[in-house]
Amino acid sequence: MNEAVMHFIWNNRLLKTGVWQTQTGERIWLESPGQHNPDAGPDFLGARLRIGNLRWTGAVEMSWHAMDWYRHRHQLDPTYNQVILHVVWEGSQHAMRCDGTEADTFVMKPWVDGYILDHYSQLMSNSGDFPCASQRGLVDRSRYLAMFDRGGLQRLLQHKQRFWRSLHQCGGDWDRALWMGLVRSFGMNANSAAMDHLALSIPMSEIKACRGHFDHIWAIISDRVKTSTAWIHSGRSCTLPVSFTKNKLKQLAVLVAYGIPDAGELLSASTPFEVRALFRKAAQTEPGVHLIENTHDCLSPKILQVFIINSLIPALFCYGEENHLPQEQDRAVQWLEQLGPEKNRCTDIFAYLDVHANNALRSQGMIHQMNAFCRPRRCLECAVGAFLLTRTLYKPYAQTA
Ligand code: SF4
Known part of the structure; x- marks a missing residue:
């Protein structure tokens, strides 16, 4: 488990339904999780929340342990003054901002379905080029093919960039x-x-x-x-x-x-x-x-x-x-x-799993998927990975007002 899974759960609103509360007992309503921020600064920007009787728009920071707020020295960084909620997996420390005020804290762990964690561990513990191979039977072939079509376009854009540099040279x-x-x-x-x-x-x-x-x-x-x-x-x-x-x-x-x-x-x-x-x-x-x-x-x-x-x-x-x-x-x-599909080790792996490319756009998509997502274990950012982790949930959180 790591913070990336917390981001995935928050971003896809996969928390269990119920009455969520801050550590101080204020009720939380999530209106929008905000935009995931892969750069420096808080993890989600522009989130919209109702905490108690007040509506807030601001940033959400995620940490594995509540103490990480201090380990990462956010209490000294003015960028973190915009944080309206510190979401932690565990721990009870309060998050003090450098302007002297306190951000509310929400402990995520009790609200996460064990199914997500089990399947994530299963994916990550799988060795080999294609961690979801053992779960192939759970995913419809059309889901892979749509993903490869998108991947083929991504790869075309990468090749275009390379040609552009060559033309410049x-x-x-x-x-x-x-x-x-x-x-x-x-x-x-x-x-x-x-x-x-x-x-x-x-x-x-x-x-x-x-x-x-x-x-x-x-x-x-x-x-x-x-x-x-x-x-x-x-x-x-x-x-x-x-x-x-x-x-x-x-x-x-x-x-x-x-x-x-x-x-x-x-x-x-x-x-x-x-x-x-x-x-x-x-x-x-x-x-x-x-x-x-x-x-x-x-x-x-x-x-x-x-x-x-x-x-x-x-x-x-x-x-x-x-x-x-x-x-x-x-x-x-x-x-x-x-053009007909290429034949190489990557297309062979997918063919073995009964997913065949019928043209070069798809075989290029397979290569892109394997290099950019499967081998680096970026299953949380992949459509098939997201499906595998959430397939029995499919219930956007719903809270009673
Ligand atoms: S990145 Fe996606 S397709 Fe590749 S192994 Fe992970 S879940 Fe499967």
């Missing part, structure tokens, strides 16, 4: 920013930093001058990779392609030599499948394909999918935002819905 050159994204996709997760370094080391003018000259671009890439290796050996935080085959770099060289579609072409494609066709056309109509061993394609479907999801769709969203074209932002989301 490239001086507003969309071709270069997309080139960076393409090269990073070749490195997948393990080598993306090394590939970033490689992409940055080749100016756009060199790339354009290499059109039609495989030997030329291959010499440049080979040289830069050697330089990168030296750079890595100098002790910086970048792992160069240990598992990275020469063939993959050759694929990249063939793509450069025989035509990477430019940003205008890529962003005006009507669907992600047209993007695939643009790359395929560029790579297969030229003689360079024979330079690559064991493949008939310069760009594997997996690399292309990573590029479209992580760079091109965020670029399209960014373009829409930059130019006040919401229809382009909608198109970015539609592309995610049109």
Whole structure:
């Protein structure tokens, strides 16, 4: 148990019904719990309460023990003069404000349903990436799917921010920013930093001058990779392609030599499948394909999918935002819905629990959920976690006047 659970209970009005009283015996009516404040200062701002015969609007501070008011030195901090109620789990100390007045105290523990605490402990004691796995049967699949759809949009916004930084780093050159994204996709997760370094080391003018000259671009890439290796050996935080085959770099060289579609072409494609066709056309109509061993394609479907999801769709969203074209932002989301789901460890975990992604928006949502909520154990901030903790309660507190 911790203060986060107290915040969750207060914020969602999950206290048992009855006659709540301050430590001095004044009756409390909660009209609004206020806005949760994750920053410095009291935990809830703008709460509305009736205490005894008086109506109050102000802050609510939560502490595990009443003594924490003094341990955290709130009695010396004028910010806490606005506190109208000190909600504690246990303890009986009075909370003195630094203006010499006293804030009322309310002990929460007797008013909390044991069900919430049991389920919270159960979630937190579960090891593994997905603490609610053992309770999967209690949650309807549609609840997970709605959560993944929201998560997919969150992840798109994160990717958009990253593309935005990359565009800034490239001086507003969309071709270069997309080139960076393409090269990073070749490195997948393990080598993306090394590939970033490689992409940055080749100016756009060199790339354009290499059109039609495989030997030329291959010499440049080979040289830069050697330089990168030296750079890595100098002790910086970048792992160069240990598992990275020469063939993959050759694929990249063939793509450069025989035509990477430019940003205008890529962003005006009507669907992600047209993007695939643009790359395929560029790579297969030229003689360079024979330079690559064991493949008939310069760009594997997996690399292309990573590029479209992580760079091109965020670029399209960014373009829409930059130019006040919401229809382009909608198109970015539609592309995610049109693309097939990714397959990775995260989607495998959910699939094992019989929750399947049917498109890339949902598989992206799964990755977001796992990284941002499940692994850091932020179950109290998650729609499924909130449902599990409250599913048998569903009774907003009701007090008799
Ligand atoms: S964050 Fe949500 S989905 Fe993830 S384990 Fe916790 S309750 Fe389950």
